Amino acid sequence: MADLDTRARILDAAESLFTEHGLEATTLRQITGAAAVNLAAVNYHFGSKEELIREVFRRRLTWLNQRRLLELDSLEKAAGGKPIKPSQILEVFFGVALKLAADSKGGGRSFMRLLGQTYRKPPEFVRGFLAEEYTAVLGRFKAALVKALPGVPGEEILWRFHFMMGAMSYALSGTDALHIVAEDALDDSDAEALYARLMSFMLGGLRAPLPTLRGAPAKRPRSKVAA
Amino acid sequence: MADLDTRARILDAAESLFTEHGLEATTLRQITGAAAVNLAAVNYHFGSKEELIREVFRRRLTWLNQRRLLELDSLEKAAGGKPIKPSQILEVFFGVALKLAADSKGGGRSFMRLLGQTYRKPPEFVRGFLAEEYTAVLGRFKAALVKALPGVPGEEILWRFHFMMGAMSYALSGTDALHIVAEDALDDSDAEALYARLMSFMLGGLRAPLPTLRGAPAKRPRSKVAA
DNA sequence: GATTGTTTCAAACGCTTGTTTGAATCATAC
DNA sequence: GTATGATTCAAACAAGCGTTTGAAACAATC
Numbered sequence: 001m002a003d004l005d006t007r008a009r010i011l012d013a014a015e016s017l018f019t020e021h022g023l024e025a026t027t028l029r030q031i032t033g034a035a036a037v038n039l040a041a042v043n044y045h046f047g048s049k050e051e052l053i054r055e056v057f058r059r060r061l062t063w064l065n066q067r068r069l070l071e072l073d074s075l076e077k078a079a080g081g082k083p084i085k086p087s088q089i090l091e092v093f094f095g096v097a098l099k100l101a102a103d104s105k106g107g108g109r110s111f112m113r114l115l116g117q118t119y120r121k122p123p124e125f126v127r128g129f130l131a132e133e134y135t136a137v138l139g140r141f142k143a144a145l146v147k148a149l150p151g152v153p154g155e156e157i158l159w160r161f162h163f164m165m166g167a168m169s170y171a172l173s174g175t176d177a178l179h180i181v182a183e184d185a186l187d188d189s190d191a192e193a194l195y196a197r198l199m200s201f202m203l204g205g206l207r208a209p210l211p212t213l214r215g216a217p218a219k220r221p222r223s224k225v226a227a
Numbered sequence: 228m229a230d231l232d233t234r235a236r237i238l239d240a241a242e243s244l245f246t247e248h249g250l251e252a253t254t255l256r257q258i259t260g261a262a263a264v265n266l267a268a269v270n271y272h273f274g275s276k277e278e279l280i281r282e283v284f285r286r287r288l289t290w291l292n293q294r295r296l297l298e299l300d301s302l303e304k305a306a307g308g309k310p311i312k313p314s315q316i317l318e319v320f321f322g323v324a325l326k327l328a329a330d331s332k333g334g335g336r337s338f339m340r341l342l343g344q345t346y347r348k349p350p351e352f353v354r355g356f357l358a359e360e361y362t363a364v365l366g367r368f369k370a371a372l373v374k375a376l377p378g379v380p381g382e383e384i385l386w387r388f389h390f391m392m393g394a395m396s397y398a399l400s401g402t403d404a405l406h407i408v409a410e411d412a413l414d415d416s417d418a419e420a421l422y423a424r425l426m427s428f429m430l431g432g433l434r435a436p437l438p439t440l441r442g443a444p445a446k447r448p449r450s451k452v453a454a
Numbered sequence: 455g456a457t458t459g460t461t462t463c464a465a466a467c468g469c470t471t472g473t474t475t476g477a478a479t480c481a482t483a484c
Numbered sequence: 485g486t487a488t489g490a491t492t493c494a495a496a497c498a499a500g501c502g503t504t505t506g507a508a509a510c511a512a513t514c
Contacts, residue, residue: 006461006462022249022348024249024251024252027501028501029500029501038461038462040462040504041461041462041463043503048503049502117348119407120344120347120396120397120400120404130407131410134407135407138407138409155413156424158408158409162397162398162404162408162409165404165408166393166398167390167394169396169397170390170392170393171393173393174348176349177346178389179354180357180358181389181392182365182385183358185382186382186389193441196440197387198390200435200437200438201432201433202432204435205428205431205435206431208427208431208432210427213420214420233491233492254472255471256470264492265491265493265494266473266493267492267494268491268493269473270472271492276473
């Protein structure tokens, strides 16, 4: 019990402090101080700071992506082979994340903020791990969206997914960035309203008219066949 | 000359390294090493690391925002009091930024990436400075958008501005995040195509149908009058 | 209740950080 | 060419970093 308690307390404190100050700028002394455990406990339970960081991500991310796949499964089962509405697909992918982010008590909110900023520029020792966790999920959701939006090429869907991740990341980034755009005019405490706003924005972007590209007009740019 | 040379070399090296490793994780030894100047040169020319950071931002941001205001001025002058098309407004605000980001030789690309990640979570000693630089500009652009989109309330416009900044930030964040969504499927080297994609996405989001909020349906949530 | 294995603790390790120092070097003017 | 001020340099500073250590405290087993 004491063991689990210490491990969990370290993970919770680390998650929150990483969110606040960044991965590299957070010191083990801050973490162990906040968790009220001894400094050496991190190296005892996790081996190193880097492994602690990976564990902070693993703990939540596995759950998050499994959940996304499960909900997409049941959506596809219900549709029975027919394409699903784009709004429903987005509601699964981002809804699960935003629901986790709305759980401010359990630290989910903190984690989603951390994920957004780490995903943007992951240190090399988490990048591979992050890619592993995401590729399968993103593949499934891309396929579903391609099916749902026959007019939009797969490449464009991936780009718009990327943009949507950015919008969500900023939406969850907390009050700092928000205060720069809008002093005190905006209130991000209402998670449900934020969800509605973000969803309508993203859906508008996802279904926007295709951009006109100067280069090869319609066909995808293809690399030469290997010699 | 030697002075200006050293100062400029430090600023350039710092800008690039801050982008690559983050503000706090970049050391003065890395910076002075890359700039091929003595370690003490930073403290001699800038006083401290914090003031160097502020100067890195000031150098580009002042130019960027002045440019935005100038282009909006001439747009409004040409319109002669009539509302401007939303696409034109976005093209000024984000176009100036993306044009700077397209200048990979001069370091503009690096700076815009840095700005996107710092804007998201600014350290306290740059937050105030960043807000100062932005409030006037954002006020002008918000006003122009409110005029251009009479159906969209000002609050919603600010939110969508926030989301658009997130989309742009991710769009410029480099290949790291992109490789997670799409292994090698996407190519961000074509700045013009990226601009077109991002612009159509953002315009779609900006003009999306308004979200239906459960709370007070139309009137803005107002805090109670102070006792 | 001694024994064994796990967890905690205070203290120290070697190393890197931002900053300071005082002498050496440079440029410029008399 | 020598004096003056600005700039560069190698070296050191205290402070903080992640990690290691060995003993103390605890838990469970016989």
